[in-house]
Amino acid sequence: MNINFTLIAQAIAFAVLIWFTVKFVWPPLLKAIETRQKEIADGLAAAQEGRSALEVAAKKSEVTLAEAKQKASEIIAQAEKRGTQIVEEAKGNAKVEGDRILAGAKSEIDQEVNRAKEGLRAQVSALAIAGAEKILRKEIDAKAHSEMLSKLAAEL
C-alpha cells in the first residue's frame, strides 16, 4: 500500500477520460435531450394552439349556422308574403277583368237594344206613314180607322 508512479498514471488516465467525456460524450447526449425537450414543448404548444383554434372554429360554425337558419326563415317568410301578394294581385286582376268583360257585355247588350229600338222606331214610322196613306186614300172611316190603329198597335 505505497504511493508510487501508479498515482500519476491513474491521474493521467483520469484526465484523458474527462477530456473524452467533455469533448465527445456529453455534448451529443445533451443536444439530443435538449432538442427532444424543445420538440415536446413545441408539440404541446401546437396542440394547445390547435385546441383553441378548434374552439374558435366551432364557435364560428355555430354562428354561421344560426345566421343561415335565420336567413332561411326570412326567405321563407318573404316567399310566403310574396305568394299571398301574387294571389291577391291575381284575384284583383281577375275581378277587374271580370268587371270589364261584364261591362263590355252590358254595353253591347244596350247597344243591341238601342239598335233594335231604332229599327223598330223606323218601322213604326214607316207603318204610320203607310197607315196614313191608306187612311187618306180610303176616306176616313172611324171604324176602319180604329181597326187600323189596333192593327198597328198589334204590329208594334
Place this chain on the structure above:
Amino acid sequence: MATEHADNAQHALTPSAYIEHHLSFNAQPLTESAGFWTLHVDTFVMSVALGLIVMGLIWMVARKATAGVPTKTQAFVELVFSFIDDQVKNIFHGNRHSFIAPTALTVFLWVFAMNSMDFLPVDWVAGIVSFFGGEHAKWRAVPTSDINTTFALALSVWILMIFFAIKVKGFGGWIHELFCAPFGTKIWVWPANFMFNLIEYVSKPLSHSLRLFGNMYAGEVIFLLLGMWAATGLTGTIAGAILGAGWSIFHILIVALQAFIFMMLTVVYLAMAHEGH
C-alpha cells in the same frame, strides 16, 4: 467467491499467505532503483480498460443519439445522464455543461465500473492469472482498492478545485480568501483563517480518497476471509458461500453508493471552488 477456493487450497498456503497474495499488486519497477517509480500493472490495466469500456459504450450511444424516439439503450444512457445532470444542477449553478457535469458523469461511471470489479470472485481472478502467469502471479482486480487510484482521482479533483478557485476569483482573490475567510478580514484572525483553510485543503483530498479506498479495501478483505472459510471443510464452504452471497448483495449497495458519494463530493468541491465567501 468462496467455493472456488478449493483449487487454491492445494497450494497449502497459510491464511496470512493467502490474504497477502490476494492483497499484493502486480508491481513492476520502471527504473532499477524502483521505489516511487513502480507501476501497479493490474490497477492501471484494469482501470484503463474499464474506463475505455464504460466511456466507449456510452460514446457509441452518444454518437448515434437521436432527438427522436430513443432506442432502449439510448433511453438507459439518457437516464444515467439525467440523473447526473440533476445532481449537478442542484449543487452547481454555473454553466455545468462545459466541464463539471461531464466530469461528474466520468467519475461516477468510471468509479462504479472499478468498484464493480469487487463482484468478480477473488479466486477466479487469481485462478485465471495463475493459469497464464504462473502460481505466484499477482493480480488485484479492483482498482479502487488501490490507494493510488483513489488518491489520483482525489488529487486531480483537488487540483481542479484550486484551478477553478483561481480562475473564478483570480490569484489575488484566492490568496485573499485563504487569509480572510471564514472568520473575517481583520489581520489578527489571518493565522486562524489560514490554518482553517489549510486543514480544509488537506482534509478534502484525504477524506475523499480514503473513504472510497477504505470501503473497497474492506469489502475485498471480507470476501477473502469468507473465501478462506472454504478451506475448513464442507460446513465452512457452505457457510462461506451463503455469507459470501449475502455480502455480495450488500456490496452492490456499497459499490453504487461509494461511486455516488465520490461523484457528489467531486461536484461539491468543484462547486465550492466557484463560490466566493
